[in-house]
Amino acid sequence: MDSNEQTPLIATVRVRPPRQRYSHNVVRRFCTIALGSSLIALTVLFLLPVAFLPGHHNHYRPRPKSIAFEKLQAIILDTPKEEKAQEWSKYYTSGPHLAGKNYSQAVWTQERWDEWGIKSGIVAYDVYINYPLDHRLALYENKKKGKGDVDSWKVKFEASLVEDVLEEDPTTGLEDSIPTFHGYSASGNVTAPYVYVNYGTYQDFEDLINANISLAGKIAIAKYGGIFRGLKVKRAQELGMVGTILFTDPGDDGLATEENNVTTYPKGPARNPSSVQRGSAQFLSVAPGDPTTPGYPSKPGVPRQPVEGVIPSIPSIPISYVDAIPILKALNGHGPSSKDMNQHWERNQGLKYKGVDYNVGPSPDDLVLNLVNEQEYVTTPLWNVIGIINGTLPDEVIVIGNHRDAWIAGGAGDPNSGSAALNEVARSFGVALSQGWKPLRTIVLASWDGEEYGLVGSTEWVEEYLPWLSHANVAYVNLDVATVGPTFHASASPLLNRLLYEVTSLIPSPNQTVPGQTLGDVWDGKIRTMGSGSDFTAFQDYAGVPSIDFGFGPNPEDPGNTGGAVYQYHSNYDSYYWMNKYGDPGFHYHVATAKLFGLFTAKLAETPVIPLNATDYAIALEGYISNVESKLSGTAEEDEMEVRARPTPIGSKGDIEDLKLSFKKLHKAAKKLKKAAQAHDAWATELAEQAGQDIPWWKWYSKLKLYWNIRKVNTRYKFLERQFLYPKGLDGRPWFKHIIFAPGLWTGYAGAVFPGLVEAIDAKDYGVAQKWVGIIESSLFKAAGSLK
Numbered sequence: 001m002d003s004n005e006q007t008p009l010i011a012t013v014r015v016r017p018p019r020q021r022y023s024h025n026v027v028r029r030f031c032t033i034a035l036g037s038s039l040i041a042l043t044v045l046f047l048l049p050v051a052f053l054p055g056h057h058n059h060y061r062p063r064p065k066s067i068a069f070e071k072l073q074a075i076i077l078d079t080p081k082e083e084k085a086q087e088w089s090k091y092y093t094s095g096p097h098l099a100g101k102n103y104s105q106a107v108w109t110q111e112r113w114d115e116w117g118i119k120s121g122i123v124a125y126d127v128y129i130n131y132p133l134d135h136r137l138a139l140y141e142n143k144k145k146g147k148g149d150v151d152s153w154k155v156k157f158e159a160s161l162v163e164d165v166l167e168e169d170p171t172t173g174l175e176d177s178i179p180t181f182h183g184y185s186a187s188g189n190v191t192a193p194y195v196y197v198n199y200g201t202y203q204d205f206e207d208l209i210n211a212n213i214s215l216a217g218k219i220a221i222a223k224y225g226g227i228f229r230g231l232k233v234k235r236a237q238e239l240g241m242v243g244t245i246l247f248t249d250p251g252d253d254g255l256a257t258e259e260n261n262v263t264t265y266p267k268g269p270a271r272n273p274s275s276v277q278r279g280s281a282q283f284l285s286v287a288p289g290d291p292t293t294p295g296y297p298s299k300p301g302v303p304r305q306p307v308e309g310v311i312p313s314i315p316s317i318p319i320s321y322v323d324a325i326p327i328l329k330a331l332n333g334h335g336p337s338s339k340d341m342n343q344h345w346e347r348n349q350g351l352k353y354k355g356v357d358y359n360v361g362p363s364p365d366d367l368v369l370n371l372v373n374e375q376e377y378v379t380t381p382l383w384n385v386i387g388i389i390n391g392t393l394p395d396e397v398i399v400i401g402n403h404r405d406a407w408i409a410g411g412a413g414d415p416n417s418g419s420a421a422l423n424e425v426a427r428s429f430g431v432a433l434s435q436g437w438k439p440l441r442t443i444v445l446a447s448w449d450g451e452e453y454g455l456v457g458s459t460e461w462v463e464e465y466l467p468w469l470s471h472a473n474v475a476y477v478n479l480d481v482a483t484v485g486p487t488f489h490a491s492a493s494p495l496l497n498r499l500l501y502e503v504t505s506l507i508p509s510p511n512q513t514v515p516g517q518t519l520g521d522v523w524d525g526k527i528r529t530m531g532s533g534s535d536f537t538a539f540q541d542y543a544g545v546p547s548i549d550f551g552f553g554p555n556p557e558d559p560g561n562t563g564g565a566v567y568q569y570h571s572n573y574d575s576y577y578w579m580n581k582y583g584d585p586g587f588h589y590h591v592a593t594a595k596l597f598g599l600f601t602a603k604l605a606e607t608p609v610i611p612l613n614a615t616d617y618a619i620a621l622e623g624y625i626s627n628v629e630s631k632l633s634g635t636a637e638e639d640e641m642e643v644r645a646r647p648t649p650i651g652s653k654g655d656i657e658d659l660k661l662s663f664k665k666l667h668k669a670a671k672k673l674k675k676a677a678q679a680h681d682a683w684a685t686e687l688a689e690q691a692g693q694d695i696p697w698w699k700w701y702s703k704l705k706l707y708w709n710i711r712k713v714n715t716r717y718k719f720l721e722r723q724f725l726y727p728k729g730l731d732g733r734p735w736f737k738h739i740i741f742a743p744g745l746w747t748g749y750a751g752a753v754f755p756g757l758v759e760a761i762d763a764k765d766y767g768v769a770q771k772w773v774g775i776i777e778s779s780l781f782k783a784a785g786s787l788k
Contacts, residue, residue: 066436066437066438067432067435067436067437069602069606071432071435072432072437072602072606073599073602075431075432075435076428076432076595076598076599076602077507077599079427079431080421080424080427080428080590080591080598081424082586082588082590082591083587084423084424084427085420085421085587085590085591085594086580086587086590088416088419088423088424089412089416089417089420089576089579089587089590090576091105091108092105092404092411092412092416092419092420093171093409093410093412093416093575093576093579094409095409096174096176096177096408096409097404097405097409097411098131098405098406098407098452099127099129099382099405099449099450099451099453099456099457100127100129100380100381100382102405102449103381103383106122106383106384106385106404106447107122109419109423109447110122110387112423112427113385113387113426113430115430116426116430116431116433117433117434118388118426118429118430118433118445119387119388119390120385120387121386122383122384122385123384123386123461124381124382124384125290125297125298125299125381125384125450125457126298126300126379126380126381127290127298127380127381127450127453127456127460128291128292128298128304128307128377128378128379129183129184129377129380129382129450129453129456130183130375130376130377130378131375131378132178132180132181132374132376133374133375134372134374135179135181135317135372136158136159136161136370136371137158137159137245137317137319137323137369137370137371138155138157138158138159138370139156139157139327139330139367139368139369140155140156140191140367140368140369140370141153141155141156141367142154142365142366142367143366153368156326156330156367157326157327157330159319159323159327160320160323161180161276161317161319161323162179162180162274163180163272163275163276163572163573164272166266166272166573168266168577169575169577169578170575171409171410171576171577172572172573174409176409177408177409177572178278178407180276180278180317180318180319181278181317181318181373182229182233182246182278182279182280182281182317183279183280183282183452183454184230184280184281184311184312184453184454185233185281185312185315185317185373185375186311186312186313186314186316186373186375187315187373187374188242188243188314188315188372188373189315189370189371189372189373190219190242190314190370191369191370191371192217192219192242192243192368192369193218193219193361193362193363193365193367193368193369194220194221194245194331194361194363194368194369195213195214195218195220195221195241195335195361195362196221196222196331196358196359196361197220197221197222197236197360198222198223198338198341198344198345199222199223199224199227199232199644200220200222200235200236200244200246201226201235201644201645202231202235202644202646202647202746203344203644203645203646203647204344204644205235205236205239206647206648207341207342207345208341208360211336211340211341211360213335213336213361213362215236215239215240215241216239216240216241217240217242218241218242219243219245219369219371220232220236220241220244220245221244221247221324221327221328222236222244222245222246222247223246223247223248223249223348224247224248224249224252224277224318225248225249225252225348226645226747227645227744227747227748227749227750228284228532228533228747228748229281230281230282230283230284230311230748231283231284231285231645231747231748232244232246233312233316234283235746236314237312237313241314242314243315243316243371243373244312244315244316245316245317245319245324245327245369245371246277246316246317246318247318247319247321247323248271248275248276248320249324249348249349249350249351250270250351251347251348251349252350253271253566254554254564255564256269256270256271256564256565257271257566258270258273258353259350259353265566265568265573265578265582266573266577266578266581269564269565269566269582270566271321271568272568272571272573273320273321274320274322274323275320275571275572275573276570276571276572277318277569277570277571278408278571279318279452279570280452280454281311281312281316282310282311282454283309283310283311284454284455284533284743284748284749285532285733285742285743285744285745285746285747285748286309286310286733286735287310287733287736288454288459288532288537288735289454289456289459289460289463289538289735290456290459290460291307291311292305292306293305293460293463295735296463297460297461297463297464298456298460315371315372315373316373317371321350324351325351325354325356327369328351328356328358329354329355329356329357330363330367331357331360331361331363332355332356332357332359333359334359334360334361334362334363334364335359335361335362336359337358337360338358338359338360341360345358346358382405382450382456383457384447384448384449384457384458384461385404385446386444386445386461387426387444387445387446388442388444389429389433389439389442389443389444390438390442391438391440391441391442392438392440392441393441393442394442395471395472396440396441396472396718397442397443397444397473397474398443398444398473398474398475398476398477398605399444399469399473399477399539400422400425400443400444400445400446400476400477400478400479400597401422401445401446401447401448401476401477401478401479401535402415402421402422402447402448402479402480402482402535403415403418403419403447403449403450403452403457403458403480403535404416404447404448405449405452405457406452406574407570408570408572408574409572409575410572410574410575410576411574412575412576413481413483413484413567413568413569413574413578413579413583414481414484414569414570414574415451415479415482417479417481417483417484417551417579417583417590417593418479418480418481418482418593420482420594421479421482421483421590421594421597422445422447422597424591425445425597425598425601426445428594428598429443439602439605439606440606440608441474441604441605441606442472443605446461446535448461448535451534455532455534455535455537458535458537458539459537459538459542462538462539462542462543463538466543469539469543469545470543470544470722473543473545473718474545474604474610474714474717474718475495475496475545475546475547475604475612476536476539476540476545476547476548477547477548477597477600477601477604478535478536479549479593479597480551481551481553482552482590482593482597483552483583483589483590483593484552484553484554484567484579484584485552485553485554485564485565485567485583485589486554486555486589487552487554487555488504488519488523488550488551488552489526489528489550489553490526490528490548490550490551491527491529491530491531491548491549491751492527492528492530492547492549492550493530493540493546493547493548493617493741494616494617494619494621495546495613495614495616495617495720496547496612497527497613498616499600499603499611499612499613500527500550500600501520501525502603502611503596503599503600503603504519504520504596505518505520505521506518506599507520507592507596507599508592509521509522510589510591510592511588519596528751529741529751529753530549531741531743531747531749531750531751531752532748532749533748533749536548536549541736541738541741541742542735542736542737542738544721544722544723544724544725544737544738545721546612546720546721548600550596551593552584552589552592554566554567565578565582565583567583608691609684609688609710609713609714610714610717610718612717612720613681614676614680614681614717615674615677615681617677618670618673618674618676618677619674621670621673621674621740621780622667622670622671622674624740624753625666625670625754627753628663628754628757628758628761629660629666631758631761632659632660632663632761645744645746645747646744646762647745647746647762649762649763653764653765653766653767653768654765654766654767654768654769654770655766656764658770659761659766659769659770659773662770662773663773665773665777666773666776666777666780669776669781672780673780673781673783673784675784676783676784676785676787677784677787679787679788680716680717680787683709683713687706687709687713690706691706691710716786720786720787723779723782723783723786724738724740724783725737725738725739726738726739726756726775726779730742730755730756730759731756731759731760731768733745736755739754739755739756739772739776739779740753740754741753741755742755745759754772754776756768756772757769757772757773760772
């Protein structure tokens, strides 16, 4: 596809003939013939699209030779099989497949899709990423206190920085296994005292500053959790710290822990003590994608931008909790204890039973850490596999995707549970194609590369094809960690909420406690706002394409062998063996995911009136406005960890009372949007009902009018999300264009609503907040106008 793809223009050369004279009768006969021919031509021309309308409800015929929707749905629900999902999982997890090092998997994926009748190709980008060379972490002790002699420092503890090889799990013993490291981490060799910084949120660092803990020149040791790992490194760097160490605390694993007498992996479902969470340290809330090409695709020869402020300049490494214990225990009795800080610091302290007191430090004068991190930075190709099923309407496109790259040889959960499901969807669509299916709307399938480093492959692709996507893309459907437990979760643009409720009610639950139970019956019905951390980010936050992401996760309150197994995220233990024994024994949830993924996509592609709902969006916006307004009076109900991630305001600018009054304008604009949305949805419902009725062929005008009305209502649905894009982007991070959804500035993963406005309020800059009130008000009125 060409990003500048347009309807071709047909050039015609007109030659003026010699002037001739005709009698009145000849002219009349000629005009009659010409008029009749024109009417016939117009009728044929316009009735061709009308033939794509359904004959009645649930019997959708995209064209005379295509299959009915009931048959398509049956294929989507019957084709996915557990043994096939297992086959795909075994393949993808059989060896390392880091970003830029998985070309054979890209080719294999393309070949499978081609076999199933889906035209596909590989789209490459030259991106700037790093690969690990060496690392070290050692705790040094000076037994001759007060003496600066280098020889007086001795190694007290040397971290292994490797995960145990397990006899039961073959993936853990591969010779070409990938070392533990952080993507986009800085090289460095630093020796310094260290400080325990809790989760490393912005507020955690503020608490340390308020407690007069010296941070500059120190190494930070932080727990994973709460916010994106790169933002922990970012704040440490801003405060003059020289390195960061991250570990996973078992206190965040729910009930499935050794402390609760649950056996560790591989004998049981608890976290293996040597498990290490790899991951990217990119500053994700600033901009995803290749850090050297923000806002444009990383093609060979393009200009490259400096990476300062986008990736860390201080070294960081991940370690296991078994390696963290001696380092944390060495802080016992030094500096304030967690209970001396505040109640947030006492949450989830899972290593107390191992003798860790969770003192802050800094470490005493006779203890320092030596952190070594050596990385090789290169510009190298990565490969997206793109498949296309051409539809009748080329200007209405559904994109679905999952990333293929992983930090480790396995990746059975992240991302290849999604890869297995995507392949089963592709195989199901292939069966339908072989039986004559041609979708109404074009479907694009994507197997992304480079997601783990910072959503690189998908971001570069969206940046390249932005003009085409802005014109044609109706929705993006994403899978990532699709299946690692039995608990369904989802996040989405509100436009897609109603469709998700509908489709989950059609998919049988793999664990039926009552006969006929569906996914919708066992799901709590909560749909989170869109943040970041997966490939939907460029679609939702940059291109303004309504997006959805869903999957199945563990139940942390169930420590049994099924349902409560700790997910071994980004570690060697995210393997096929773990998946088959603990994550999804029998691969039943893989199949359920494939059915949901396929049917959700088919509904978007085949339903004559696009199944979006603007009223749900408008109602959600009213709630968002009220919640932000309540922040000004201190009554907002917010997620505890998200609050802890926000910066502490320093002074105030502008008038808060004027800001409070300005919210009346937002409520007024939201009400106008809601009224327009309700009218639009009502019209869409009416058209859908008409489309489900048989219209005799001789009522061609009625068919033509219905066709054009459906096209009109669909176009308004398609462009509604784009109304919330602000070309200048958010303050300080202009890549993010969406004014309603973005990752939180200091959370990264979690979604923030009205981020520009909320960040200004958090900073007590009420003048900037007023600016964003104006921007939001204008966008709401524009959105309302677009629906009229």
